Amino acid sequence: MDILTEVPASMRTGRPVSVRTTGRAPFGPGLPPVAGAGFHVVLSGTCWLVPLEDTASQPSLPLGPGDVVFLRDGRGHILADHPDTPAEVERESQFSPGSPLGTVTVVGGGAPTNLLCGSHHLDQARPHPLVRQLPEIIHLPANPARHPELASAVQLLRAELERPRPGSAGIVPALIDSLLLYILRAWPEQGPAAQAGGWAAALGDTGVAPALAAIHAKPDAQWTVESPAARAGLSRRFNDLVGEPPMAYLTRWRMTTAARLLRESEAPLSTVAARAGYGSEYAFATAFKREYGQAPGGYRREARAA
Template sequence: MWRVDVLGDVLELARVDASLMATFDARAPWAIELPDRQGATFHAVVAGTCWFSVGDAPARQLTPGDLVLLPAGARHQLASDPGLPPRRFDEDLKRSLIRPNGELVLDGPGGRTRILCAGYHYAAAVHPLLGLLPPVLHVATAQPASGPWLRSVLDLLAHETRSGAATGSGTAAVRLLDLLLIHVVRAWLDTEGDTIDPSWLRGLRDPLTAQVLAVLHERPGHDWTLDTLAATVNVSRATLVRRFTRHVGEPPLTYLTRWRLDVAARTLRDTTLPVATIAHRMGYTSEFAFNRAFARLHGQPPGRYRRHAATNG
């Protein structure tokens, strides 16, 4: 409950937008290399098998229901068999493979593999989520806890991409990709989350810390103190500070200040509300104090930040 709310907040704040890149349909033998890209890259195997590798790491086999997310869009390879020389996937190759229905097809005499490929674009400078993740997340829908939910979303996504020109299929696919990202991160947290450094993302694994994060996200402009926050989640101040700091890496009110200023940055970009109004909504009684705190975190005062954001889109 708490986990989805906080994760959704951060995804919205960072403007994580999904876009379906391609449905890849290939018959062995084949191998392609996908270059670095801005944003995250996502692949889901819906039929057949393939081999996936990044850098010097050993290739791993992906089977139906396997999903891989590359948060930083690292260069990687997909192949029907390990060791095959890859073709670089550039615009020329894409144009030569694409069919009228939008699928990318590689013909061959061997077994067939079908992969859904997508991308996620995000504002990396704003309270990053994907920067906290490892270079590759590999999640299997066969795992008992979160697998059935992932499989359901993946099946729906595969259906929408097969629908072609069906009314609303493109919009439905993008919405499902948004949902799939949340489920992939949740599944990874359930199995591997203890391996990451202290951060708000790791904090979602601890019930108390997750509850505190949700409270702060729900009411960032409230006049929180350690006493009122501890009373809200029914623990002592000492327990609150110890648990939160251990999992998140900073005390609750320090996190709250940064979260307020990140929300303020989004509001400056997306609205024309006066700076004084934004400052008040974020819990600041003084516009001067808000301006100083904002400039300390974002490197420039609110007015200049808004002008720069408008100029650079």
């Protein structure tokens, strides 16, 4: 069970939204918060990511060619040629027929900067612990030696955007989907702070990792209080790395699995209940309403209407 793949897929509520942005200094479009996780890839040129509240913990961030920025909570911010450039209202994106992404152009008199900007639609109301434990802003500087796959993905995106050809409409969204996984994979490689604990350590732990894989592979199994903890070696170790006890995580993953089935399939409620490890629709509906604040049928209708 590839947990790194499963987690973002379980949170996804829609396809990524992407915009090719070209700015000529001076430029400073203000970008509002998004319902998910935001990202920027600098294809060429330089710019600054300016938080709406520039503080010591979140200072303005200089970006160069090949840099990737991931904003865990999709927070609002400004992209500018210089931190002192006044913020302006975001320009409306233009989408051409058949294009996999929109375009925004901010015309000035200076050197051009080209970026791929966008967001992954993720359910931030119930973020998975793997995502919740990430820093608010992850900056991955261009470094082909450290992150060769991420650098290759950026170069492939740049090539497809600069010279669209037959197949680009399918290739670009797939590359953007892959970008999220490359970012999540690259972050633990950044240094000691990223490797100190949490999910980066959990996925490499010889006891916790097998327990997580077992829960993800068979959420419908009749686990006992001892089962996941025994697989992890010690419940405390699991709790320290994952952020909650094994049985609490099992319940979370069962509800996450059920919500995904309700959003993405036509499976009857009895099937969803069984896949989530519940022996009756009533018990499942009660647990689901306690977690999501509404009955499974209402959740499914609301998700389909969104």
